[in-house]
Amino acid sequence: MSSSLPPQKLRLFPSPRLTTPVSTPLSILDATVARFSSTGAVWLFSGPSPSHANLQSSFVATLNDFPQWAGQLQWSRVRDGGFHTERFGRPMVVYGCDSDPGVEWVVSKTERTLDSIVPSVHERVAGNATWMATDFPQNIFLSDSNLALHNLVEYASLPGMSVQVTEFSCGGYAIAVKMAHSLADAQSLMVFIHQWAAACHGVAKSPMDPPIFNPGQLDSHAAGDIDGDVADTSSVESARLLPLHRFDWWNDAKDPAFPSFLAPTSENSKPPPPLGDSKSLLSFSPSTPAPWSTWDFSRPVSQALLHFTEEQLSILRASTRELPDCRPDISRLDALLAHIWSAINRARGYSDSADDVFLNVTLSARARVQPPLSDSFIGSPIFLTHIRSSGSEASAASLGSTASAIRETLAIFTPEKIGAMLHDAAFERSPQRLWQAFLGDRHTLVTSWLRLNVYEVDFGGGIPRYVHAVMPKMDGCVQVMDSSREIGGVDVSLYLDSIAMAKLIQER
Missing domain, CATH: 3.30.559.10 (Chloramphenicol acetyltransferase-like domain)
Incomplete structure (x- = not known):
C-alpha cells in the first residue's frame, strides 16, 4: 500500500x-x-x-x-x-x-x-x-x-x-x-x-x-562606516574578542575527515577570481579549522522529545541559584540548558575528560541593539555564540557554574558589541565562508523558540496536537519551545548519536 x-x-x-x-x-x-x-x-x-x-x-x-x-x-x-x-x-x-x-x-x-x-500530548509525556x-x-x-x-x-x-x-x-x-x-x-x-x-x-x-x-x-546599528573601503580596526578587534567561532569551510575541504557531500556548497561560497584566487585568500579574515574528526556522519542519530513541567523548571532554577558558584540572576532557560548540556556530555562519555566541549547558542540581535528592533522585525537577525568548558566540568551534576557561564556569555552582547560584530561581518569577503557553530560529539547547538506561541496556532479546527520544528537530523542539535497549553511547560527536541541518546534516556 x-x-x-x-x-x-x-x-x-x-x-x-x-x-x-x-x-x-x-x-x-x-x-x-x-x-x-x-x-x-x-x-x-x-x-x-x-x-x-x-x-x-x-x-x-x-x-x-x-x-x-x-x-x-x-x-x-x-x-x-x-x-x-x-x-x-x-x-x-x-x-x-x-x-x-x-x-x-x-x-x-x-x-x-x-x-x-x-501520539497525543498526554501520551507523549506519560512515564518519563x-x-x-x-x-x-x-x-x-x-x-x-x-x-x-x-x-x-x-x-x-x-x-x-x-x-x-x-x-x-x-x-x-x-x-x-x-x-x-x-x-x-x-x-x-x-x-x-x-x-x-x-x-x-x-x-x-x-x-x-x-x-x-x-x-x-x-544594518544601521553597525558601528562606523560600513560602506567605506576599509574596515575600522578598533571595531574589528572588538568583534574578534567576542565568543564567536570562526570555523572556515574553505580550509576544511583539505581535511581528510571533511564529508564530500558538503564540498559543493563550500566551493560555491568562494568569490570568483581575482578575489577567489590563491593569493587573495591570504587577505581573508582569520579563521579556525573545524574539528571534522569529532563528527562522524556514519553513526545513526536518534531524536527525542523531552518534556519539562513548569514546576520542574522552577525547581531547577531555584535549586541551581542556591549553589555557591551560581549567579543570582540565571533564568529558567539558563538552568535548563545547563541541565541538558550536562546530560549530553555525560552520555557522550566526557565525565572524566579534559577535552574542550562547546555549547553553541543561537541569539537574536533584535533586543540587543539600541533602540531595539521590533519583535515582528522580518529577516534572520541571528548569530551564534558559545560557552566553552572542559568535558568533566560540563558533565557535572552541579549546574551552578555552567548556568552562570551561559548567563555571563549572553550578557556580553551589548549594543556596542553587536555594533562591532555587525561592522566586522559587513566587511567579510564571503559571509558564507565562516560558521559560528559546529556539531558532532564535542559540540551542542541550541535554538530557542520560546515565547513564540507555536501551539496557539489555530486555523479553525482547534490547536495542534504536535508542532515539529524542522531541524537537520544531526548529532548535537537541540531545539526548545513552549509545550501545548494543555500541559504547559517546555519541550526540548534533541538529536543525538543513538548510543549516547540511549544512555541519556536511561539516566533520565
Whole structure:
C-alpha cells in the first residue's frame, strides 16, 4: 500500500500583485545565514480540516503584508567600491516583477492516520516524559522542491517559501512551511503564521505585531562606516574578542575527515577570481579549522522529545541559584540548558575528560541593539555564540557554574558589541565562508523558540496536537519551545548519536 498520493503544486502571489518592481538588499546577518538549512515547522492537527479555499484565500490575504516572500531571492550585483550590500555573497530580494516565482503551494494526501505518526500530548509525556521521535516522517510534510539559493548558486524561478497542506486519512491535517533562512528565522515565520491563522478565522488580530521588513534598519546599528573601503580596526578587534567561532569551510575541504557531500556548497561560497584566487585568500579574515574528526556522519542519530513541567523548571532554577558558584540572576532557560548540556556530555562519555566541549547558542540581535528592533522585525537577525568548558566540568551534576557561564556569555552582547560584530561581518569577503557553530560529539547547538506561541496556532479546527520544528537530523542539535497549553511547560527536541541518546534516556 502506498503511503501517499502525488501532491498538487501551484504558485501563489499577493492579490493584487505589485506592478512596480522593488529591490531590497537583505541585512548583514541575513547574508551570514544563507548557507543554513531552511527555516521550517510542521503543525499537525486532529481536525476538522478547514476548507482548502479558506486556507488558500487567507494565505494570499496574509501574503499581501509579506510581498517580498513571493519575490526572487538572489545574489546582489557585485560592484567594486559600492555599498556594503554590493559585496560578494550578499543576498537581496526582488519582487513586483512578472518573473516573480511566487510562493509554492502544495496540497497532498496521505493514507496514514495522525495517530500512526504522533501520539497525543498526554501520551507523549506519560512515564518519563520522553517521546522517541526518530521515526517522525518529517519529509512527507515538506515539499521536495528546492528553494532559491539552496546550493548558493541556483535561484532563478525558485521560490523562497514553500507551504504544504497534508490531509490524513482520519480527517486530520498538517500544515508545513519551509523558507530560505536568509528570508526568515523562526520568529519571522511565526509573525506570518499567527497572522495567517487569524485571517483564516476572519479576524485581524494576531498575537504578534504587524511585520516590519526593513533590513537596513538592522544594518544601521553597525558601528562606523560600513560602506567605506576599509574596515575600522578598533571595531574589528572588538568583534574578534567576542565568543564567536570562526570555523572556515574553505580550509576544511583539505581535511581528510571533511564529508564530500558538503564540498559543493563550500566551493560555491568562494568569490570568483581575482578575489577567489590563491593569493587573495591570504587577505581573508582569520579563521579556525573545524574539528571534522569529532563528527562522524556514519553513526545513526536518534531524536527525542523531552518534556519539562513548569514546576520542574522552577525547581531547577531555584535549586541551581542556591549553589555557591551560581549567579543570582540565571533564568529558567539558563538552568535548563545547563541541565541538558550536562546530560549530553555525560552520555557522550566526557565525565572524566579534559577535552574542550562547546555549547553553541543561537541569539537574536533584535533586543540587543539600541533602540531595539521590533519583535515582528522580518529577516534572520541571528548569530551564534558559545560557552566553552572542559568535558568533566560540563558533565557535572552541579549546574551552578555552567548556568552562570551561559548567563555571563549572553550578557556580553551589548549594543556596542553587536555594533562591532555587525561592522566586522559587513566587511567579510564571503559571509558564507565562516560558521559560528559546529556539531558532532564535542559540540551542542541550541535554538530557542520560546515565547513564540507555536501551539496557539489555530486555523479553525482547534490547536495542534504536535508542532515539529524542522531541524537537520544531526548529532548535537537541540531545539526548545513552549509545550501545548494543555500541559504547559517546555519541550526540548534533541538529536543525538543513538548510543549516547540511549544512555541519556536511561539516566533520565
